[in-house]
Amino acid sequence: MRFELKDIQCGYSNQAVLQGISFSLEPGEVLCVLGPNGTGKTTLFKTILGLIKPLGGEILFNGENLIHWPRSKMAQVIGYIPQAQNTSFPFSVLDMILMGRTAHLGNFASPSKEDKKIAERAIDTLGISYLTNRIFTELSGGEKQLVLIARALAQEPKILVMDEPTSALDFGNQLKVLSQVRQLADQGLTIIMASHVPDHAFFYATKVMLLNQGGLSGLGKANDIITEERLKALYGVNVKIIKTGIHLYDSEESELSMCVPLPLQYNKSWGLK
């Protein structure tokens, strides 16, 4: 499997927000998209999901341009996890996850026993069987996000697209969701995720893409791409990047880095001892 964006230009009604976006991903890769508010992360994601047509370029899945695919075919390849879900109807968690099966069901069909098994497998993968019979609208933000990931898994896609999936979560839930993302990638899913926290990219991403006004300002491995200078240029703030000495895997490269934000009026003479 290979997922590729070739020179994508995207935006609304012929006004391009982003230009010249190209990357390619293999199974198991996690691409983290970083960029300040308003650079067009959501526009790019909507384009990848087929919600808005690209103004130029190609989106290729195994070499096939998927821009004109029917929805159901597309949903069998790309699953989406929204930032937040605000339905006003009190669906049960199981019903919610079963809706992930839509792309595999005929127009007049409803989920079968087989679909239910697939949904239950997704529930087990995320370890949230204690939520199965709860009401979705009554869950906490973190629990909702885990249910939405389970729903995307029930969809059985090859690629998961997540638009800031942890932005509404507390410290612990952020980590739980991100750890799940890592595990899913280890199982062979390709993941594209937007984030506001560069630390997240150090933690789970195999690739990082930096977006600045108009287009790409960096693409590659997190340790190479996320530098103090680039973050300063991108967000206009002072950041110190520190090697923690913690290794997530058994290799020299996997040493975890962290961003330490500094006050805007940071004075070099304060020094770092």
Place this chain on the structure above:
Amino acid sequence: MSNNYASRDGLVEAKAERNLRLVYIFVVLLPIAAFVFSFPLGRYPISIPDLLSALAGKVFPFVHGPEGVINTVIFQVRLPRILAAMLVGAALSIAGAAYQGMFKNPLVSPDILGASSGAGLGAALAIFFSWNVAGIQIAAFVVSLLAVIAVYFLSNKIKRDPTLALVLTGILVGTLCSSFTSLLKYMADPYDKLPAITFWLMGSLATVSPKNVISSFVIMSAGGVPLYLLRWRLNVLSLGEDEGKTLGLETGKLRLAVIICSSLLTAGAVSVSGLIGWVGLIVPHLARMLVGPNYKVLLPVSIAIGSVYMLLVDDLARCLTSAEIPLGILTSIIGAPFFFAILLRGKKGL
């Protein structure tokens, strides 16, 4: 420990399934009970044995049912009226339930796209030009559909969230239709046609004939059957435009199908009964409180409750006083406090 949880979950599930079976029995039995119960009611008394022998006489040619007036009252007056009430209640409830999902809003009723205002204008036009009863119904039906078609095409011109565009143009066309209806009332003969228009707008099933029942059954089936078959997908549509699409739903096509089906249902209902409010709003709420929001179960339960509710209200309309009370008035008088009670009962319905 985890085993404990698993078995408890199993128990919960078994209990839920048993409850669902009870609900299904209730869905089948309640309308039948209400149907039988409604025959004896009315100014001309009919006993249950009379009714049974009349029905048997109709079904089996070798049984001699009662003759004369009883037969006429049962088959020409009561039966069409009972069936019409049940059909209208069921149709408005399905359309209401479907629209509430499509508009992601539990406070939506089936006339949100101008179907009722259109029907009102059509009927007012027909009465103004002195058409007969059939003409009034056809005009109401046609203008009702025209109103919705206008809403649909106008909304496509607005480059916004499509459901929001539909709501806004629905208000626009609905208000326009009501204004023209008011104009017709203003110009109509105040001794003859004005009361006729006003009375029609209040809703009634007093003049329903067997022919009406058949034609509205055909129209409502044309709308109701596809909607019933598509019902599981309504869940996904209720999550919203973008989410539905990313789950693999052709939201544009499904929305059009829901609009066509619900409009046939609503136009079919109001062209027979006149304007009847609240039913399409309340019944889906009540059904959602009983069985939750999953359309797979919600729609059949809405049909059952809707048909029974409408039938009982119509029973009241014809029995409460010696003069008939207009149906639309009764549904609101009963509906408003009832709705408040539902809202007080908590969030499950919403």
